[in-house]
Amino acid sequence: xxxxxxxxxxxxxxxxxxxxxxxxxxxxxxxxxxxxxxxxxxxxxxxxxxxxxxxxxxxxxxxxxxxxxxxxxxxxxxxxxxxxxxxxxxxxxxxxxxxxxxxxxxxxxxxxxxxxxxxxxxxxxxxxxxxxxxxxxxxxxxxxxxxxxxxxxxxxxxxxxxxxxxxxxxxxxxxxxxxxxxxxxxxxxxxxxxxxxxxxxxxxxxxxxxxxxxxxxxxxxxxxxxxxxxxxxxxxxxxxxxxxxxxxxxxxxxxxxxxxxxxxxxxxxxxxxxxxxxxxxxxxxxxxxxxxxxxxxxxxxxxxxxxxxxxxxxxxxxxxxxxxxxxxxxxxx
Ligand code: KG4
Ligand code: ZN
Numbered sequence: 001x002x003x004x005x006x007x008x009x010x011x012x013x014x015x016x017x018x019x020x021x022x023x024x025x026x027x028x029x030x031x032x033x034x035x036x037x038x039x040x041x042x043x044x045x046x047x048x049x050x051x052x053x054x055x056x057x058x059x060x061x062x063x064x065x066x067x068x069x070x071x072x073x074x075x076x077x078x079x080x081x082x083x084x085x086x087x088x089x090x091x092x093x094x095x096x097x098x099x100x101x102x103x104x105x106x107x108x109x110x111x112x113x114x115x116x117x118x119x120x121x122x123x124x125x126x127x128x129x130x131x132x133x134x135x136x137x138x139x140x141x142x143x144x145x146x147x148x149x150x151x152x153x154x155x156x157x158x159x160x161x162x163x164x165x166x167x168x169x170x171x172x173x174x175x176x177x178x179x180x181x182x183x184x185x186x187x188x189x190x191x192x193x194x195x196x197x198x199x200x201x202x203x204x205x206x207x208x209x210x211x212x213x214x215x216x217x218x219x220x221x222x223x224x225x226x227x228x229x230x231x232x233x234x235x236x237x238x239x240x241x242x243x244x245x246x247x248x249x250x251x252x253x254x255x256x257x258x259x260x261x262x263x264x265x266x267x268x269x270x271x272x273x274x275x276x277x278x279x280x281x282x283x284x285x286x287x288x289x290x291x292x293x294x295x296x297x298x299x300x301x302x303x304x305x306x307x308x309x310x311x312x313x314x315x316x317x318x319x320x321x322x323x324x325x326x327x328x329x330x331x332x333x
Contacts (some may be wrong), residue, residue, distance in 0.1 A: 006314060007065070007076045007101075008307035009058065011094030012086025012114045013141075014038075014045045016057040017303035018065040020076070021311050025124050029068035030297075030304040033057045040180050044170070051089035058097050065303075076107065080310025083111030083320075084330030085141070091326040099322055110310040111320040115332040117305035119146060119154070122265040122292040124308045131263065133292075134256040138248060138276075139268030140166035140181070145210045145255045146332065148265075151312040156333040157255050158210025165244050166270045168214035172221050172240050176233055186237045187273050193238030198224060200243040210255045217243055245276045249283045256289055265292045272299040 003023040010017040014035040020028040035053050039045050066073060081098030084091055095111065102109035119135045130151050137144045143160040163171070166183055173182020178189070200220050203213040221240055228236075256264050264284050270276065271294045284291035298305055313319075 004077045004311060004314060005071060005075055006078045006080055006307045006311040007062070007073075008080040008112070008303045008310050009062075009094035009098045010082045010114070010117070010301060010303040010306045011054045011058075011090050012082045012084070013090060013301060014050045015301040016054045016061060016094075017301065018058070018061040019303035019307045020065055020069045020071060021124070021304055021307035023311060023315065024129065025126060025308065027125060027304045028071065029065040030302060031061045031065045031068065032302055033061060036181070043174055043180050045087070047087040047089055050087060051093055054090060054093040058093065073105065076105070078102075078108045078110055078310060078314040079105070080110040080112050080306055080314075082114045082117065082306050083324065084114065084327035086114055086328060088326060088328040091328060095326040103322060108314065108319040109322055109324075110313050110318070111324050111326075112306045112309045112313070113330055113332050114306070115142060115144070116154075117309045118267040118294075119148065119265070119332070120151070120309050120312065121267045121294045121298045121305040124298060124304060125295055126292065130312070132261050133263035133265050134252065134259055134261055135265040135267060136248060136252045136271075137268045138165045138266065138270040140164060140170065140183075142268065143212050143214070143248075144332070145252060147255075147259050147261070152316065152318060154333045157259070158212065158251065160212040160214060162213050162215040163218060165212070165214055165248065166268070168218050168244060169270065171218050175222055175225060176236065183270060183273065186241055187275070189234045190238040190241045190275065193234030193236070195238040195242035197235040198239035200239050202243055202247050205247050205250060210251055210258075212247060212251065214244065241273070241275050245273070245279050248276060249279045252280065253283050253287050253289070257287065262288070263290045263292065265294075267294040267299070269300045272296055
């Protein structure tokens, strides 16, 4: 029997992406057209600009992905697209295109939650299927701890009460005059800095729950800036990053212990962070837990993770209705 093949489109923010994933967890093609250059001069994503620029990119990307995979569109078993959360006008482009293709081909359509894409991405390309675990989803828009029982069955353990961790990285980078997106810049500068030089708050570290708060940390950096002089940027990046990473690591390992699971996963744009990867690796090993980090090429937004989540749903018969609408506030749980 041939292995199921899913084509997916992701346009929830400023990345236009198309990918093909084949059962059980193999990436057959993954194409991403970044719009970072267009949004960089505004210091963040401009929704209208993002959606307008998705439109001309979709068809060439589908053609490129099919060519890369060596497959014909007729071989695809199901068409998936990100349904939400994200920017509505951006989501509409990929979601509508996918529904149109599914209708034209007479194939099932599956609308995928972007966060489910991130959550399952540590398993993509690996030799194990999703199993009982606690997942930290940490990106520009979200910071959540989720217990995964099986694909489609999730329980929210905690989330940020204000800024997402990636948002804090981006805002602190902006305060320091670093380009957008700031996360990778802070990570790079922090490598040369002293994480102990500035004592920054670890908000909610001992709150007794699995929620997060990062806006106080960002404000602490803002108030600190006028008081320091000299060459401080690397030390400040390292100290800020250390505060974020310590809270993320402690809460994630604590949540896994609380749920009595021995597998931790980390996904989303901020999971590319080098300090988070090394500290989480140390902490998981000290706690005797297994850790699955998202492969570096899949941490930021991509369509392979959407195709994979779509594939898992397709295999369970969880098709979406073709009249389904994109939802900018779609919840995972
Ligand atoms: O998952 P993603 O591509 O988009 C969302 O769904 O939000 O995540 C983007 C976020 C941005 O805030 C970016 O600054 C952050 O991920 N990011 C990083 C790193 N690489 C990307 N943050 C810290 N360290 C990094 N190396
Ligand atoms: Zn994302």
